Amino acid sequence: MSQRVTLALPSKGAISEPTLNFLRDCGLRVERPNPRQYTGSMPALPAVDVLFQRVNDVLYKVTDGTAHLGITGLDVVREHPDDNLIVIHEDLHYGYCKLLVAVPEAWVDVESMADLVDVALDFREYKRRNLRVATTYTNLTRQFLHEQGIHHFTLLNAEGAIEAAPTIGYADIIIDLAQTGTTLRENHLKPIADGVIVESQACLIGNVESLRANSVAVETARALLETIDAALQGRDYYQVTVNIRGETAEEVARKVASNPLTRGLQGPTVAPIFSGNGDSGSVWFTITIIIAARDLLESVEHLRAIGGTQTVVVPVRYVFLEQSSTFQKLLAQLG
Numbered sequence: 163m164s165q166r167v168t169l170a171l172p173s174k175g176a177i178s179e180p181t182l183n184f185l186r187d188c189g190l191r192v193e194r195p196n197p198r199q200y201t202g203s204m205p206a207l208p209a210v211d212v213l214f215q216r217v218n219d220v221l222y223k224v225t226d227g228t229a230h231l232g233i234t235g236l237d238v239v240r241e242h243p244d245d246n247l248i249v250i251h252e253d254l255h256y257g258y259c260k261l262l263v264a265v266p267e268a269w270v271d272v273e274s275m276a277d278l279v280d281v282a283l284d285f286r287e288y289k290r291r292n293l294r295v296a297t298t299y300t301n302l303t304r305q306f307l308h309e310q311g312i313h314h315f316t317l318l319n320a321e322g323a324i325e326a327a328p329t330i331g332y333a334d335i336i337i338d339l340a341q342t343g344t345t346l347r348e349n350h351l352k353p354i355a356d357g358v359i360v361e362s363q364a365c366l367i368g369n370v371e372s373l374r375a376n377s378v379a380v381e382t383a384r385a386l387l388e389t390i391d392a393a394l395q396g397r398d399y400y401q402v403t404v405n406i407r408g409e410t411a412e413e414v415a416r417k418v419a420s421n422p423l424t425r426g427l428q429g430p431t432v433a434p435i436f437s438g439n440g441d442s443g444s445v446w447f448t449i450t451i452i453i454a455a456r457d458l459l460e461s462v463e464h465l466r467a468i469g470g471t472q473t474v475v476v477p478v479r480y481v482f483l484e485q486s487s488t489f490q491k492l493l494a495q496l497g
Contacts, residue, residue: 166211167382170223170232173200173214176341177257177364181233184256184364188393189480190386207385209378221247221367230372230379231386237261237339237362241299248373250366250383250492255394257364259341261299263306263357266328266335267350275310275356278335285334286314296320296333299359303337306359325349366390374496387489392480399478400458404449404470405435414447417468423461426451427481452478 171192172178182192185204192212194202202212213229215222218238223229225244235257239249265272272278282293293315297303300317307315318333325345327333337359340346346353366386373379408414411432418430435446449470453461462473 165209165378167207167209167231167376167379168211168213168223168229169204169382170213170215170220170229170234171202172217172220172234175217176259177217177233177235180256181364184254188389190389206389207382209382218242224367224369227369227372229369230376231366231368231383233364233366235259235362236365237299237302237360239365239367240360240362241302246370248368248370248492248495250368251387251390251488252363252365254364254366254390255397257362259339259362260358261302261337261339261360261362263354263359264325264336264338264340264346264351265354267352273355275312275354278354278357279311282312282314292316293335294318294333295335295337296324296327297337298324299337302359306337325351368492370496373492380496383492384486384489387486387492388482389480391486391488392482395481395483396478398455399452399481400455400475401478402449402451402453402458402461402465402473402475404465404473406447406449406465406468406470407445408447408469409445411447414449418449418451418465420468421461421464423457424451424453424464426453452481 171181185192190204190206192202192204194214200214202214204210204212213223217234220232220234221238221242224232225247233254236252239247263275263278265278269281272281285291285293293312295303295315296318298320300319303317318327320327320333324336324338326349327336328351329349336351339362340353343353368383373383406414406417408417411434415430415432419425424430431450433448435448458475465473
């Protein structure tokens with residue numbers, strides 16, 4: 163059994179740099195001494211060898227077992243499904259985009275896929291040809307168009323600036339990835355409202371056979387998922403420290419916990435403040451709680467209302483729960 167685990171990462175493209183930034187923010191920094199090299203390392207996980215590949219090739223390397231694990235786009239996985247490929251973490255919270263149908267803005271009467279069905283029939287009846295569709299996602303496109311009732315079409319496997327295909331004239335519509343829609347608008351295209359095929363983002367994938375046969379690969383996946391899950395969960399919380407005057411720690415704790423937003427994950431931590439004036443007891447206590455980011459301002463208002471002062475808020479980098487739910491899901495999938 164190999165004691166090394168290969169993790170394939172995108173070397174170029176829209177999610178290349180965001181992937182390195184994401185791993186760095188999770189505490190999983192990738193070292194690549196030379197940007198022209200196709201290999202690197204991950205100091206936090208010494209058993210990991212990093213292999214840099216194009217986004218599509220990340221999937222191919224994981225599928226054929228060259229790499230045990232990889233990060234790529236979910237759209238790529240959906241376009242090239244394989245029984246030996248498993249999606250370990252479907253949403254790494256970056257690289258969001260949509261694979262969608264876009265038509266020329268001049269087609270003012272085409273707003274839905276039902277309208278596009280009529281257009282395809284018109285092309286067949288009056289122009290004596292199929293609707294020409296430029297895309298690099300031929301499998302997903304073919305399946306989606308058939309599901310929508312469009313059967314008379316020709317797929318043009320386009321590369322490069324696919325958005326220009328209708329303007330140049332070698333395609334009628336396109337099916338491609340879009341993030342903000344700016345590129346579509348610049349090329350006088352508009353998305354079809356119900357023409358979204360896949361909502362994609364960066365995901366972590368693995369080779370089923372390698373994971374079942376290699377305990378080192380499974381342990382590496384566990385370490386990755388524990389860290390990634392904790393880092394993603396940490397984004398949702400802040401640690402709040404506040405000083406509150408009270409007669410006893412129990413009294414102060416009850417005031418803080420009286421509001422569900424300020425109860426913290428398991429309740430507030432209360433510690434007396436040493437005043438240094440020789441008093442036998444302290445009338446000031448420091449409260450430490452973990453608060454959901456969405457509830458921060460409302461929580462601070464409650465703490466102020468019960469006498470809180472000198473409130474300090476810091477981001478939470480990690481929240482490790484009893485176990486990684488993502489890893490437990492992976493174990494279940496591996497059987």
